[in-house]
Amino acid sequence: MKSETLERLRRVSTATLCTALFKRGLRHQFIQDVRPLAAGRPNMVGPAFTLRYIPAREDLNPISVFQDRAHPQRVAIEQCPPGAVLVIDSRKDARAASAGGILVSRLMMRGAAGIVTDGGLRDSPDIAQLPFPAYHQRPSAPTNLTLHQAIDIDVPIGCGDAPVFPGDIVVGDGEGVVVIPAHLADEVAAEATEMTVFEDFVTQRVMEGRSIVGLYPPTDPATLDDFAAWRQAQGR
Amino acid sequence: MKSETLERLRRVSTATLCTALFKRGLRHQFIQDVRPLAAGRPNMVGPAFTLRYIPAREDLNPISVFQDRAHPQRVAIEQCPPGAVLVIDSRKDARAASAGGILVSRLMMRGAAGIVTDGGLRDSPDIAQLPFPAYHQRPSAPTNLTLHQAIDIDVPIGCGDAPVFPGDIVVGDGEGVVVIPAHLADEVAAEATEMTVFEDFVTQRVMEGRSIVGLYPPTDPATLDDFAAWRQAQGR
Amino acid sequence: MKSETLERLRRVSTATLCTALFKRGLRHQFIQDVRPLAAGRPNMVGPAFTLRYIPAREDLNPISVFQDRAHPQRVAIEQCPPGAVLVIDSRKDARAASAGGILVSRLMMRGAAGIVTDGGLRDSPDIAQLPFPAYHQRPSAPTNLTLHQAIDIDVPIGCGDAPVFPGDIVVGDGEGVVVIPAHLADEVAAEATEMTVFEDFVTQRVMEGRSIVGLYPPTDPATLDDFAAWRQAQGR
Amino acid sequence: MKSETLERLRRVSTATLCTALFKRGLRHQFIQDVRPLAAGRPNMVGPAFTLRYIPAREDLNPISVFQDRAHPQRVAIEQCPPGAVLVIDSRKDARAASAGGILVSRLMMRGAAGIVTDGGLRDSPDIAQLPFPAYHQRPSAPTNLTLHQAIDIDVPIGCGDAPVFPGDIVVGDGEGVVVIPAHLADEVAAEATEMTVFEDFVTQRVMEGRSIVGLYPPTDPATLDDFAAWRQAQGR
């Protein structure tokens, strides 16, 4: 991956990235029905490190399992590489938590880039206060042992109906989270950056009163001239 | 429609309007499961201008369709009359966007009164910053082409399980959106205005410690006297 | 119930309480899919006083039923004891409201501790402004008569898939609402208080950079020594 | 109730009954999403005797509770009057059973007219073999104790989003189950019987090739003459 790719992804939206992926035939990369715990934050960007849950069998999930230092949930927290996003397959089930405030704090301290679950997080008001991106479906106070058994670390998973492979580049903004296949990250980041410049131009023109006809998309050739001039003036 | 009707509707709540409609036998006029992107805004009020989506067939929805100036989504944005609310039938499917920031900005600049979809909006953090009422189910980054094909403009539609006919008066507040059949707008606006005066009185009395018994509804005759005096004192 | 129990419950989280209940074999006490109307408030704590709705039969639910001072919805509001939490079984159906601003205001004025419904509240922007804890699934403008008929007061109910018996202790925080069986309130409050002290210690250590291994849970004996010292220093 | 009403209800369809109720403003009397365990049976007809479940709290629902002869589920089975239909409010939750083969067999032997739950029945293949009408959402093997606690007998309930009051007349056919308010049973049974005669006439004419225009509804006056003659010929 190019060195500038992560930085570029910090400056584009998940909406723009979804369009770049759509152009490549990928329609299911947006993680459905998850949202940030806190609004107005910078983008979350990093490679996916995954954790897979299955439904909890009661005899295997007493509170004492956390005594085991090899418990996959705890191991995942301690192994998630700095800069990575921990993505959890909670089978879209938010009736019990995927993780809580202490583990998320530890993940932050270890330098991870963020956490995403298609289930729920507990201690969510506390997590929302952390300077750390976290996305879930809805708050959920019950311990994960109630319904989720951590079973696998860093395998391909589904999260919110999106396929997530370890190493895919995960980007989150105020809207949600998108998963970019690793081999596409460079080109998608570059294309989305260009799209963003153009969309910023379009937005400015629209706010000045221009119609979208011929402007978006730029089917009127004059639009491209106008854009070229605007871009030069902006130094972008 | 009376000249004062729209203004009256700006000062009543969707809850009060729903009750006025309930009294007339209309129980399905509240658009289910949509919410404003921004809190604390004035009411959205205007006649409905509609857009209907069907599920997208892939061969008819490549990214290039937007090159066509006759594409119904773009046409709807450019034709929605000033003062009108664009109401989109997205089949309650928020897995892809109904529209995004640029189109919503254009709609605002053209003088529309607001936008409602029972699906999702993309660029939702940007849209939330606009001084323009927008309601949806949840944020959704994927382009509409992923799942929605714009097919019809200004026909009767369903939106959030509510029937919406072009020209119906659409009112949105911090709670959600209600659809008032056009022929009832004057009488419903007038009745809701009266109900609101009374409810303001009731609220004041309740906050002073009065029981709701005999007060709400005013089955105690003294309540009506009290209300008359209060109303006169308030000059309403 | 011990005199200090309610006070203790004001200082612990629903997440911690769920874990204490989980240890006792109770896995369904968190009310699913309800949220506070306002963020950042103190805990809601009080014994449950319940109201049960069934689906509304149209001939029994004209607007005039509220003329009847014996209507169970209104009676529940006037009978809910000071300090109690009104918990409403709305069958998880938020398509019509469970209650509105005036009734919630009256409940507040009567000294109730809060209100919870697994349906929706109307006038929700107003309710959010009250200094009174209220939890629901989502805002809902239509009058309760549209879909809900109040039928029973203070009987055992389900709310958000949790069993609620009159007198159970209901605790709400920024995450949601948990129901503690009355006979367990003392011991659960005491245990959760102890857990909270330990979790605060753990959080501090984690924020200082410590690994959770051996710390949470404290399988490393040194952790317990460290905790003992910390606790003494903190005076807790 | 007239003596012939139950007999009449055995000979009309739930579809026709729903229309007769619709004419009276009742739109929610069809129990949603339940179906008969066996096809091709005579109608189920009888007054409702109800059982209400709430979510099971684990400490109150060990297997040993059935040792208690006062357990409401067992009491309901032994108290349901001959000729009545046991209608169970299972909160539309079929993840655990509402009842099983032995209890349904006992209900049949006691002379009940049938059983309906908006959850599931266990031992469903056996129940399907009994000469006894049973309706549920889907088969469900887990014992009711897993998720359902029987709490109340013969109170008003919701079942499949329909309101059910004890004594309402419940009618089931191959399509599903409808609940007729007790005070309307006579007139609805009479009207539905008349409607059925006319619909049989219409069906015959349609199968002979006639258009529905002017026939259904009979806006062509000749249709009424034709019907009168047909009816006389049929002796109905």
Place this chain on the structure above:
Amino acid sequence: MKSETLERLRRVSTATLCTALFKRGLRHQFIQDVRPLAAGRPNMVGPAFTLRYIPAREDLNPISVFQDRAHPQRVAIEQCPPGAVLVIDSRKDARAASAGGILVSRLMMRGAAGIVTDGGLRDSPDIAQLPFPAYHQRPSAPTNLTLHQAIDIDVPIGCGDAPVFPGDIVVGDGEGVVVIPAHLADEVAAEATEMTVFEDFVTQRVMEGRSIVGLYPPTDPATLDDFAAWRQAQGR
């Protein structure tokens, strides 16, 4: 369309057709969650003739609307061309019927090829007895006026999340219903016919004990020889 196309479509399965469509990039042509009322029937094949419902507004949907000979539901039944399949957009809402026994009978007598709704049919036990293909989500006794207002005839619709354009070729079998874009019907029918011959060969070999490795797909060259010989022997 070629003359043999409809006949070919009578002899292939919806599963095979879905694969042929998948190869052409079409992934949403299977109507989700509908099933035949009767098992073991020949395929339903014909061009789509559509009917669109929106949510019913109560004042526009009294029982008397059927007196109007221009009511779209009735008009659709009388206008659906012989050989066509009536496909109804019921917004996946089966809480009220899309149509009933008399209308379906009339449709059959007029020579239509079948009926499909993503809602429910009433009089479903009767319809199941007709020699006429009918598909729905589940039986539903309430009259369509309860929740559905017929609004448009033969426009593009969604049905069970599939896009349906008038004239698309609709094929139903014991598994469900698939929608073939009109312009692809010939080639898809031809390809599916060929695929079916090969799948019949594969099935026979599998039932004789052969592994699928190298057989399905025929990556082993010997498989193609074997198939050629088998096909010749079968005269297909």
Place this chain on the structure above:
Amino acid sequence: MKSETLERLRRVSTATLCTALFKRGLRHQFIQDVRPLAAGRPNMVGPAFTLRYIPAREDLNPISVFQDRAHPQRVAIEQCPPGAVLVIDSRKDARAASAGGILVSRLMMRGAAGIVTDGGLRDSPDIAQLPFPAYHQRPSAPTNLTLHQAIDIDVPIGCGDAPVFPGDIVVGDGEGVVVIPAHLADEVAAEATEMTVFEDFVTQRVMEGRSIVGLYPPTDPATLDDFAAWRQAQGR
């Protein structure tokens, strides 16, 4: 596992097994919302062999992937041991198929004991004709490539919200499918066998007109005497 365990499990119901598991604290072992494709068959019994799907990424799932002999779906079919039940984690998504007729036929020919998916099967009418137990949520014609990517073989999975570990004993009857943890199979099979004898006795007595009071459970000591005599007479 004892040699007689599998045979015993062929003669008890999933309902009885769920009760035996409930007594051991296991409440989530019934696979929710799956049903047999054919009624009236013998029990399906065998150890679980699992296949895990994740959401399909379009670029990884063209039709050509089946050319790869290492494709996990095909490998699973060829590796599932004779006597085992193939259990597929399809994330409860039946919008595309988990497998089709040819693969199921091959599985049968290889001696597998059955197949279960919490998604759908294609060619379901054909599969229903095979003398082979198959369970799914609903028929689904689209190829699995549309939404499912086979990713893992014989790992722990969730299926219909039940945890399934490789080697767990899977039992299916006309009601559905239950998963017995391997280490409990012997004792659960033995206990369920005993329970079945008693339930057969109870059923006979109930059909003779006895009340369930004192009989079920046998709180009346005479019941146990009666049972002992009956059992001896039956030679069970």
